[in-house]
Amino acid sequence: MSPKLKLLREVISNIFSRPATIQYPREPAAVSSEYRGLHYPDLNKCIGCSLCMVDCPANAIKMVKLPPDYKNPKNPRGIYPVVDYGKCVFCYQCVFVCPVKAYITSNKFDMADYATHNSQALSLKTIGRGGKE
Amino acid sequence: MRNKLIRYSPWLVHFNTGACNGCDIEVLAAITPLFDPERMGVKLAPNPRHGDILIVTGAVTKKAGERLKRLYDQMPSPKAVVAVGACAISGGVFAGSYPLVSGADKVIPVDVYVPGCPPRPEAIIDGILKAIKKLEEGGGSD
Amino acid sequence: MVKYVEVPVGPQHPALHEPIMLRVRLDGEVVEGVDIVTGYNHRGVEKLGEKNSWVRDIYIFSRICGICNAVHAQTYTQGVEKLMGVEPPLRAKYIRTIVMELERIHSHMLINAVMAEAIGFDTLFMLIMRDRERVMHLKEIVTGQRVHADIHMIGGVKRDLRPETAEKVLRVLDYIEARLRYYKKVFEEDYTIRKRLEGVGKISKQEALKHSLVGPVLRASGVPSDVRVDDPYSAYDELKPNIVVRHEGDSLARMLLRWDEALESVRLIRDAIKNMPKGNPVPKAIKRAAGKGEVFSRVEAPRGELIYHIVSTGGPKPYRVKVRTPSFNNIVNSGFAYIGERLADVPVILTSFDPCISCTERVLVVDEKRGLRKWVPFMALSRGEIRVT
Numbered sequence: 001m002s003p004k005l006k007l008l009r010e011v012i013s014n015i016f017s018r019p020a021t022i023q024y025p026r027e028p029a030a031v032s033s034e035y036r037g038l039h040y041p042d043l044n045k046c047i048g049c050s051l052c053m054v055d056c057p058a059n060a061i062k063m064v065k066l067p068p069d070y071k072n073p074k075n076p077r078g079i080y081p082v083v084d085y086g087k088c089v090f091c092y093q094c095v096f097v098c099p100v101k102a103y104i105t106s107n108k109f110d111m112a113d114y115a116t117h118n119s120q121a122l123s124l125k126t127i128g129r130g131g132k133e
Numbered sequence: 134m135r136n137k138l139i140r141y142s143p144w145l146v147h148f149n150t151g152a153c154n155g156c157d158i159e160v161l162a163a164i165t166p167l168f169d170p171e172r173m174g175v176k177l178a179p180n181p182r183h184g185d186i187l188i189v190t191g192a193v194t195k196k197a198g199e200r201l202k203r204l205y206d207q208m209p210s211p212k213a214v215v216a217v218g219a220c221a222i223s224g225g226v227f228a229g230s231y232p233l234v235s236g237a238d239k240v241i242p243v244d245v246y247v248p249g250c251p252p253r254p255e256a257i258i259d260g261i262l263k264a265i266k267k268l269e270e271g272g273g274s275d
Numbered sequence: 276m277v278k279y280v281e282v283p284v285g286p287q288h289p290a291l292h293e294p295i296m297l298r299v300r301l302d303g304e305v306v307e308g309v310d311i312v313t314g315y316n317h318r319g320v321e322k323l324g325e326k327n328s329w330v331r332d333i334y335i336f337s338r339i340c341g342i343c344n345a346v347h348a349q350t351y352t353q354g355v356e357k358l359m360g361v362e363p364p365l366r367a368k369y370i371r372t373i374v375m376e377l378e379r380i381h382s383h384m385l386i387n388a389v390m391a392e393a394i395g396f397d398t399l400f401m402l403i404m405r406d407r408e409r410v411m412h413l414k415e416i417v418t419g420q421r422v423h424a425d426i427h428m429i430g431g432v433k434r435d436l437r438p439e440t441a442e443k444v445l446r447v448l449d450y451i452e453a454r455l456r457y458y459k460k461v462f463e464e465d466y467t468i469r470k471r472l473e474g475v476g477k478i479s480k481q482e483a484l485k486h487s488l489v490g491p492v493l494r495a496s497g498v499p500s501d502v503r504v505d506d507p508y509s510a511y512d513e514l515k516p517n518i519v520v521r522h523e524g525d526s527l528a529r530m531l532l533r534w535d536e537a538l539e540s541v542r543l544i545r546d547a548i549k550n551m552p553k554g555n556p557v558p559k560a561i562k563r564a565a566g567k568g569e570v571f572s573r574v575e576a577p578r579g580e581l582i583y584h585i586v587s588t589g590g591p592k593p594y595r596v597k598v599r600t601p602s603f604n605n606i607v608n609s610g611f612a613y614i615g616e617r618l619a620d621v622p623v624i625l626t627s628f629d630p631c632i633s634c635t636e637r638v639l640v641v642d643e644k645r646g647l648r649k650w651v652p653f654m655a656l657s658r659g660e661i662r663v664t
Contacts, residue, residue, distance in 0.1 A: 226323075
C-alpha cells in the first residue's frame with residue numbers, strides 16, 4: 001500500500017471514530033469500583049484499638065473521644081479514628097489492618113474543595129444505623 | 134471588566150516543588166486527549182507570566198519553596214493556586230522531614246485543595262474548575 | 276574575551292516537568308560541557324525511613340518515585356522479608372510481577388511520549404498518552420490506584436487478583452500490544468524522528484561500562500545486563516524474561532529498546548496470568564519486628580538496577596536504609612554524552628536517559644549542607660570522582 005493510501009485510510013477511520021475524550025463534568029467519570037477513594041470508619045463496628053493510627057504512614061489518623069451520649073459496649077476506651085483527607089495518601093493500610101473491618105470504603109474521588117476536610121462528620125452519621133450502609 | 138477578560142481561557146502553570154512524579158504524570162495525563170481540559174480553554178502556559186492558575190505538586194522543599202514564591206510573584210493577578218495531592222496540601226508521608234516546608238499554603242496562599250495520592254485526572258480537572266469559579270466570582274488572590 | 280556562553284536549562288525543565296538544572300557551556304552552538312545541578316527535590320526519605328516502622332516504610336519508600344513505585348516497594352519488601360525470614364506465597368509473587376510489568380509498560384510509553392514532545396511531534400505525544408490511559412486503567416483495576424499501587428505487604432500482597440479482572444487484563448493487553456507494535460514502527464520509520472534521534476548522544480560500550488550506566492541506557496550500548504535474568508526475584512525465575520539488547524548506542528536505540536521491552540512485558544504478564552498458582556496471597560498477620568542483620572536487595576526498575584541496602588539492629592524500625600536508584604547513575608554520570616552535540620539536542624539526550632529526578636534527589640544529602648552554588652570541574656564530574664554537584 002502506498003503511503004498516501006495508508007494516510008487516507010487513517011483519516012477516514014478517524015473521521016468516523018468516536019471522540020476519545022470523557023466529557024467529565026457533564027458525564028460521570030469512568031471510575032472502577034476497585035478505586036481506592038474516600039473511606040471512613042463505621043462507629044458501630046469500631047472497637048477503638050488504634051491499630052490504624054499506628055500504621056498510618058502519613059500520620060493522617062487521630063484518635064478522638066466518642067460523643068458523650070453515645071455508648072458502644074464493643075468500644076471500651078470510647079475513642080474512634082478521624083481521617084484527615086488533607087494528609088491521607090489513600091494507601092488503605094488502615095482498611096487492611098482493621099481487625100473488625102470497620103472502614104466503609106468507596107470510589108468517590110472528587111474531593112477538591114476550598115478547604116480540607118476530615119472524616120468526623122461522615123463517621124458520626126453512621127451512629128444508629130446498626131452497621132448498615 | 135478584568136474578570137471578563139480571563140473568563141474563557143485560564144492558562145495553567147505547573148510547578149513541581151519536589152513531588153514523587155505521581156502527581157506530575159497525573160497532571161500530564163489530565164491535559165491529554167482522554168480528559169482534555171482544552172474544552173474549557175485550559176492549557177499549559179509556556180511562561181509563568183502568561184498563567185492564571187498555578188498548580189503546585191509535591192511536598193514543598195526549602196529550596197523549591199523560594200522558587201515557588203518567586204514564580205507566584207511573577208504571575209499576573211488575579212490568580213488562583215491549586216494544591217494537588219497530599220504532599221502539596223500538608224506534606225503527605227514526608228510531613229515533618231528536615232528539608233521540607235510541608236505544605237504549599239505555608240509559602241503562598243492556596244485557593245483549592247485536591248486531596249489524593251495522587252488524585253485522578255478527573256479530580257484535578259474538578260479542582261481547576263473550582264479555581265475558575267473562584268476567579269470568576271472575583272475571588273482568588275491578588 | 277568571553278570563551279563560553281553559558282545557558283541554563285531548567286530547573287523548570289523543557290521536556291519533563293521535573294526540577295533539574297543543566298548548566299550548558301557553549302562554544303558557538305556546540306556543547307563544550309554540562310554541569311548537572313540537582314537538589315530541588317530532596318525530601319530526606321532515608322532519614323524518614325529510620326524514624327518510621329517497617330510497615331509504614333513500605334509506603335514511604337514507594338513514594339520516592341511515582342512512576343516506579345511498585346518497584347521501590349518490591350525492593351524494600353523483599354529485603355525486609357529476607358531479614359524477617361518470611362516467604363511470601365507464590366501467588367503473591369505472581370501478582371507483584373504483574374503489577375511491576377504493567378508499571379514498566381506505562382513508564383516506557385510515558386518516556387517515549389515525552390520524547391515525541393521534546394522533538395516537537397505533539398500528535399504522537401497525544402496518541403501515545405491516549406493509549407497509555409488503557410494501561411493506567413489496568414493498574415487501577417488490579418491495584419486500586421492509577422499510579423501508586425501500594426499492593427505490597429510484608430509476606431504477601433494486600434489484595435487478590437480476581438479471575439474476571441485477570442480476563443479483562445488479557446483482553447486489554449491485546450489492544451495494547453497492537454498499539455505498541457504500531458508505535459515501534461513509527462519510531463523506526465518516521466523521517467522526523469530518525470533525523471532528530473539517530474546518532475545523537477552516542478555512548479559506546481566501553482563508555483557505558485566505565486561510567487557505570489544502568490538499565491536501558493546500558494543495554495542500548497550492547498551490554499546484556501538485566502537483574503530479572505541475572506538475579507531473578509519474585510516470579511521471574513519461572514517466567515524467564517528475554518534480555519533486549521541493541522548495539523547502536525544512540526538516542527534512537529534507547530527509545531526503540533524501550534518499545535521492545537514493553538512488548539516483552541506484555542508477554543510476561545500474559546504468561547504470569549496463565550501460569551498463576553492458586554492460593555491465598557493475602558497475609559493473615561503482619562510481622563512487625565526483625566532480628567539483627569543486613570540485607571542487600573536489587574530489582575530491575577524500568578530505568579535500570581535499583582538497589583536497597585537495609586540494616587537492622589533488631590526491633591520495630593530499620594537502623595539504616597540506603598537507596599541507590601538507576602537515575603542517579605544515569606543522570607549524574609552521563610555528563611560526557613552531551614559534549615560535542617548541539618544545544619538543541621540537549622533536551623533530547625536528557626530525555627533519552629529517562630530521567631527520574633525524584634529518584635535522583637534523595638541521594639544528595641551532602642549537597643544541601645554544602646550549598647549548591649559550588650562549581651564542579653566538568654572532567655571530575657564525568658570521571659565520576661565527584662558524585663555531588
